[in-house]
Amino acid sequence: MASKKPKIVNLLTCPYCNNDSEFFEVAEDALITTYYGQNEDGSFTATDQNSEILGSVQLFCGSCGENLNGFHERFREMIF
Numbered sequence: 001m002a003s004k005k006p007k008i009v010n011l012l013t014c015p016y017c018n019n020d021s022e023f024f025e026v027a028e029d030a031l032i033t034t035y036y037g038q039n040e041d042g043s044f045t046a047t048d049q050n051s052e053i054l055g056s057v058q059l060f061c062g063s064c065g066e067n068l069n070g071f072h073e074r075f076r077e078m079i080f
C-alpha cells in the first residue's frame, strides 16, 4: 500500500539574514550576442539576444548580498 507522504517544505533560506524569497546569480564570464536591425532612419533596434556562460556562476542572497554558493547545486535543481 502506498503510504501518504507529508508534504516536505524545505525552503532555501539565507543563513545570514533569513531571506527565503529573493536570490540572484552572477556569471563571471559570459558571451553575450545581441542582434540588431537597422531602421530606415539609421537607428538600430535590438531584435534578439543570446547569452552563453563560459565561466562559473555564483549564487547570492537577494537581500543581504552574501555568497550562497554552497546552496547553488540545490538552487539549480529547484528551478522549474
Ligand SMILES: [Zn+2]
Binding pocket: 014, 015, 016, 017, 018, 019, 061, 062, 063, 064, 065, 066
Ligand atoms: Zn541574506
